[in-house]
Amino acid sequence: MQLGSYDRMIENSVRFYTGYIQIHKEGYWKDKVIDNSFIYDPEKLSAVNQLKGVQTFVPRLESFALSSFKSQTKGALVMGVDPGREDELTRVKSKLIDGNYLQANEEGILISQGLANYLKISVADTLVLLGQGYHGANAAGLFPVRGIVKFAMPQQNNQLVYMSLQKAQWFYAADQLITSIALVIDDPDDAQRITGQIKNIFRGDAYEVMDWKELVPDLVQSIELDNISGKVMLWILYLVIGFGMFGTYLMMTAERQYEFGVMISVGMKRIQLQTIVLLEITMMTALGVLAGITLSLPALTYFHFNPIYFGEEAAKAIENFGVEAVYAFSLDPVIFTNQAYAIFIMAIVLAGYPIWSIRKMKPVESMRP
Amino acid sequence: MSTIIKAINVSKVYHKTTIPVHAVNQLSLSIEEGEFTAIVGPSGCGKTTLLNILGGLDQPTEGRVEVDGTDISIMKDSELIDFRLRNIGFVFQAYNLIPVLTALENVEFIMLLQKRGKKERHDRAMELLERMDIADKANSKPSQLSGGQQQRVAVARALASKPRFILADEPTANLDSSSTNNLLDLMAKMNEEQKATFIFSTHDQRVMDKARRIVTLEDGTIVSDVKR
Ligand SMILES: Nc1ncnc2c1ncn2[C@@H]1O[C@H](COP(=O)(O)OP(=O)(O)OP(=O)(O)O)[C@@H](O)[C@H]1O
Ligand SMILES: [Mg+2]
Numbered sequence: 001m002q003l004g005s006y007d008r009m010i011e012n013s014v015r016f017y018t019g020y021i022q023i024h025k026e027g028y029w030k031d032k033v034i035d036n037s038f039i040y041d042p043e044k045l046s047a048v049n050q051l052k053g054v055q056t057f058v059p060r061l062e063s064f065a066l067s068s069f070k071s072q073t074k075g076a077l078v079m080g081v082d083p084g085r086e087d088e089l090t091r092v093k094s095k096l097i098d099g100n101y102l103q104a105n106e107e108g109i110l111i112s113q114g115l116a117n118y119l120k121i122s123v124a125d126t127l128v129l130l131g132q133g134y135h136g137a138n139a140a141g142l143f144p145v146r147g148i149v150k151f152a153m154p155q156q157n158n159q160l161v162y163m164s165l166q167k168a169q170w171f172y173a174a175d176q177l178i179t180s181i182a183l184v185i186d187d188p189d190d191a192q193r194i195t196g197q198i199k200n201i202f203r204g205d206a207y208e209v210m211d212w213k214e215l216v217p218d219l220v221q222s223i224e225l226d227n228i229s230g231k232v233m234l235w236i237l238y239l240v241i242g243f244g245m246f247g248t249y250l251m252m253t254a255e256r257q258y259e260f261g262v263m264i265s266v267g268m269k270r271i272q273l274q275t276i277v278l279l280e281i282t283m284m285t286a287l288g289v290l291a292g293i294t295l296s297l298p299a300l301t302y303f304h305f306n307p308i309y310f311g312e313e314a315a316k317a318i319e320n321f322g323v324e325a326v327y328a329f330s331l332d333p334v335i336f337t338n339q340a341y342a343i344f345i346m347a348i349v350l351a352g353y354p355i356w357s358i359r360k361m362k363p364v365e366s367m368r369p
Numbered sequence: 370m371s372t373i374i375k376a377i378n379v380s381k382v383y384h385k386t387t388i389p390v391h392a393v394n395q396l397s398l399s400i401e402e403g404e405f406t407a408i409v410g411p412s413g414c415g416k417t418t419l420l421n422i423l424g425g426l427d428q429p430t431e432g433r434v435e436v437d438g439t440d441i442s443i444m445k446d447s448e449l450i451d452f453r454l455r456n457i458g459f460v461f462q463a464y465n466l467i468p469v470l471t472a473l474e475n476v477e478f479i480m481l482l483q484k485r486g487k488k489e490r491h492d493r494a495m496e497l498l499e500r501m502d503i504a505d506k507a508n509s510k511p512s513q514l515s516g517g518q519q520q521r522v523a524v525a526r527a528l529a530s531k532p533r534f535i536l537a538d539e540p541t542a543n544l545d546s547s548s549t550n551n552l553l554d555l556m557a558k559m560n561e562e563q564k565a566t567f568i569f570s571t572h573d574q575r576v577m578d579k580a581r582r583i584v585t586l587e588d589g590t591i592v593s594d595v596k597r
Contacts, residue, residue, distance in 0.1 A: 258465075258468070259467055259468060259469065261465075262465045262466070262467050263467065263478075264450060265426050265453070265459060265461075265465070266453070266454070266459060266478065266479050266482070266526070267450055267451070267453045267454025267455075267479060267482050267483075268450070268454075268482055269447055269450050269451065270446070270447065270450070271447070272482075362427075363426055364421050364426050364427045367461070367463070367465050369463060
């Protein structure tokens with residue numbers, strides 16, 4: 001379940017925001033200003049797009065600006081995007097709760113729900129944006145609100161403003177320029193390899209190519225931390241299961257002491273008896289593991305496609321940490337096989353007890369009623 | 370006749386640390402091949418303990434037991450079990466049938482361990498069950514049988530594999546006179562035809578009458594040993 005939540009955290013934070021890999025001008029990540037932008041080069045980008053495992057790319061021009069409506073003012077992150085590409089990757093359109101999505105070369109903007117609430121602005125109102133453009137140019141403009149989008153992650157929901165790339169380039173006086181290219185790739189685990197290949201394409205130029213582990217180090221860290229606590233839980237669970245199994249074996253051995261005693265006195269070799277007991281345990285465990293998987297699979301599948309959302313109160317608290325308030329479940333088969341191995345190893349190790357007790361058993365004593 | 374089992378100065382002491390009970394005390398006994406011997410004596414005199422020691426099921430505290438001239442205390446456990454499987458039939462005082470198996474399976478069990486063929490096992494087991502008048506209960510579990518019925522199954526189990534010698538602990542204790550006669554006939558027949566050696570403990574006068582040697586125990590020692 002935790003592993004499912006991680007996939008989801010990565011998806012939310014990375015796929016729907018930073019992308020798995022980003023290309024910027026050298027130095028942009030440290031100093032995210034519009035002056036650290038670069039010229040959109042279609043040739044290089046089509047080369048990147050052809051790399052194995054790269055789904056697509058999203059050019060963006062991002063910078064901060066002051067947003068204002070009537071008497072309310074708040075800092076906003078203005079994202080100039082290609083509406084078609086942006087939606088293809090980050091599914092912004094599906095997060096629309098009011099109004100319409102952006103058209104290409106659109107005059108208007110999308111505003112995130114948290115920011116809209118703060119400014120008390122709604123669809124068809126006009127937002128004022130003030131900021132600093134490329135090389136110190138003044139940036140100011142009036143933008144009609146076309147739609148309101150709602151994000152799960154609070155940092156996004158409270159400050160994002162989307163407009164078309166052209167409009168943003170006009171607003172920031174940054175013709176042809178972009179600040180970042182975000183890439184979506186098939187498998188997050190491939191990020192490092194693809195990053196290396198992109199560095200080859202952009203070799204010699206002043207670019208920086210970063211994968212998601214560099215882009216969101218806090219997320220990686222918190223996943224690792226959470227993973228450790230998850231592992232501790234898992235070991236406690238193993239301990240509980242282990243004791244349960246040991247108890248069962250203990251009972252089984254005690255209960256069948258008489259039977260075993262008779263078998264040995266009439267001529268059954270201990271090794272034969274031990275083999276049978278081991279076989280029984282293996283079969284019992286196999287049955288148990290299979291039953292466990294078959295029973296849990298429907299539930300896990302259900303929760304995989306219908307994740308558990310927290311109640312409102314808890315959700316608020318959790319979202320304050322910048323995490324989407326949802327428990328997601330992974331269906332990765334590796335998780336099942338690993339658990340099955342773990343249980344089997346435990347069963348075999350614990351089977352040592354009945355095996356040992358058969359070895360030590362004195363038939364006359366164990367046959368005594 | 371050759372000596373088949375020999376107990377030399379055997380003692381078995383229980384509760385060594387608190388109040389010692391000498392179940393068997395400094396006892397020496399030789400059993401010849403083909404003997405038909407009854408061990409008699411009051412309850413608690415050590416009959417069960419002695420039979421267990423003679424069959425290698427229990428270890429004496431002192432002394433040793435020789436089977437075919439071999440000291441069984443120096444035999445490996447697995448060798449001893451194998452020896453029991455191939456040579457000894459036990460009838461336990463408490464029957465000691467395997468609770469999860471049917472009467473028929475209990476009787477077949479030893480032959481199964483001896484890797485006899487399926488048909489041979491089945492036929493021989495049914496034959497013995499019939500001799501003991503219990504064939505109609507072949508598919509019953511021990512828990513569904515009366516004490517006497519269990520005892521007859523236990524006897525069938527011990528005799529089915531035609532062992533060289535049979536150690537029977539009060540095999541007729543719960544039998545009516547017709548079953549007792551059946552059993553005595555069967556034992557006498559096996560004794561004559563197969564030269565099987567029988568050692569049994571008993572309180573039963575009818576059994577004692579058939580015995581050709583009567584060893585009387587008291588407090589773990591032999592007080593009389595009569596051959597006739
Ligand atoms: N496991 C044991 N622990 C302690 N004492 C035992 C144990 N088994 C037997 N004894 C004691 O050893 C003595 C001999 O017991 P045993 O069972 O050999 O007698 P028995 O002659 O077979 O009696 P019965 O005719 O009642 O079957 C008895 O005094 C008994 O109390
Ligand atoms: Mg007894």
